Amino acid sequence: MSVYRINIVLFGIRTIGSALIREVIKNQQSLLDHHNIDLRFPIIANSNLAFFEKEDQKNNWEADVNQLTIPYTMSYIIDRAKEKGHENLIAIDATRGPEFAKSYISLIQNGFDIVSVNNIVNSLHHDYYTEVRRNLKKYNTEFLYESHISPGLAVVDTIKDLQASGDIVTKVRTVTSNSLSYIFSRFGNEAVPFSKILEDAEKLGYTHNDSREDLSGIDVARKLLIIARELDQKVELKDIKVQSLLTESISKSTSKVIYNSQKKILDRFFKIAKQNQKEKHVLRYIGEIDLEHNTFEVKLVSVPIDSNFGQLKAGEHLIELYTLNTGTTPIRIQGAAFGKQNTAKSILNDILKIAERKRTAVYS
Ligand SMILES: NC(=O)c1ccc[n+]([C@@H]2O[C@H](COP(=O)([O-])OP(=O)(O)OC[C@H]3O[C@@H](n4cnc5c(N)ncnc54)[C@H](OP(=O)(O)O)[C@@H]3O)[C@@H](O)[C@H]2O)c1
Structure with a gap:
């Protein structure tokens, strides 16, 4: 079976976002060896700046994010991801507060699956809650958030x-x-x-x-x-x-x-x-x-x-x-269920669940 590449677009790169990158880097080889899954971070963003990976750059994210970020809009990120031909896109919401919730629908409508650690998004008004789920169904994408209650506990x-x-x-x-x-x-x-x-x-x-x-x-x-x-x-x-x-x-x-x-x-x-x-x-x-x-x-x-x-x-x-x-x-x-590493592991588990389901759908 060929290597299955997952492209993660990470929003939020402070405590949890950076813990997630470290967790992925730590597990990258074993994910390749045991699951044939290659997790990459082609786009990493905070509230107003984004870093876009170049093909020859890998795993040097801290230096790159500090030096090579540019202002962005959500539609620019979505267009850029499509233009670069990134497949199997998963957006990670490691942001704080309700602001990023505004981007969920357009991400879903553009085929992104979403893994979220920001539990405010699921406690907004019920109309928004159902609208997200209506779109998930329509665009056949997933939204996982096991860490919203007790990271690490299912x-x-x-x-x-x-x-x-x-x-x-x-x-x-x-x-x-x-x-x-x-x-x-x-x-x-x-x-x-x-x-x-x-x-x-x-x-x-x-x-x-x-x-x-x-x-x-x-x-x-x-x-x-x-x-x-x-x-x-x-x-x-x-x-x-x-x-x-x-x-x-x-x-x-x-x-x-x-x-x-x-x-x-x-x-x-x-x-x-x-x-x-x-x-x-x-x-x-x-x-x-x-x-x-x-x-x-x-x-x-x-x-x-x-x-x-x-x-x-x-x-x-x-x-x-x-x-x-x-x-x-x-x-x-x-x-x-405490700590940034525990939370990062919980996000990674959700990413892997989506990756496995996507791969099964491709090969079935
Ligand atoms: N810390 C924990 O142990 C823990 C445990 C479980 C769950 N959580 C949840 O995980 C989430 C992240 O926590 P954290 O501790 O990493 O928060 P944090 O240290 O405050 O970092 C938040 C990050 O999100 C970015 N951000 C904020 N609004 C954004 C937006 N609209 N678009 C893109 N990026 C945005 C911030 O960018 P700027 O730097 O530009 O502001 C920053 O990089 C929170 O929802 C928190 O409740 C945290």
Whole structure:
């Protein structure tokens, strides 16, 4: 079988984008040897500049990107890719924020498959969500995003497999925040103030730059929304009831300086919440979908220390899927889903899935 070349057009080249390039370079030979797949990056772009590979350049991307980038528009990238005859084009969305979502439809209409790590795109308005899927069907292209919930854990694939088998998910419970998993695991086991553990989580890189994004619950809510939509629920972010862990005085509307100087305000609330629990219970911040009662919630709960949620180690994710077939014993997907390398591996897995399906389609 001849070598199957995949041309990756990468958007976003800072933390995750560069980790992906390194992961591909690290695995390039073994992908060739074991899968006969040659992954190349002919076009790499950040928010306003793009690098276009010349035939004799390979793997020197850092120097090239620093020296040889030019301003671009999306239609220029699409035209250039066609003009160069690049086949099997996969666009990678390793951008941050909602801006790049505007380009999805035109990429799909021009035959690009898409792998995304930017989960904001799947939590935009449902009309956009369905428009993307309508176009994917029409243009026979794929959109994979396993890293949107827990990089490295096959949450989306498991749901799709359950649906394909005819089973019906009735309830979902999740811990999908690296930072809040870390914080509550330690808070349950140690006699240390909440704010001290929060600061440790910040130093270790578990939180966003502004940890209020974690404490507000929006990140967990966004992931819950993505799961809900996988379960064919027509819901928006506003339909998810979110219990924020922030107090009014240090909410997003106050400055970061004030927030940083007043984190200790949180200690009293969490000390009381800890004390008010039944014996041998710990706090966890969970997302919950109950389709029987049509509820979508993100909240602080108290769970037995010997339960699956109570046993979670610092930083671990856990997704429980209750289905009609499995009854009261849920399917559990659990593990560490932290770090740029883990995320890069998850993107690479999605790329390889698309590559294998494309190749199978060509040879069948
Ligand atoms: N970091 C992690 O550990 C992690 C883990 C899981 C998921 N994620 C998700 O992965 C995505 C990337 O994260 P990151 O940490 O790599 O972010 P980052 O360090 O902020 O880098 C974002 C990159 O995207 C580029 N970009 C922004 N808007 C763009 C646009 N409209 N078109 C093209 N490029 C654009 C930026 O270009 P400029 O340099 O020009 O601004 C930058 O290169 C985010 O959505 C994040 O939520 C990150």
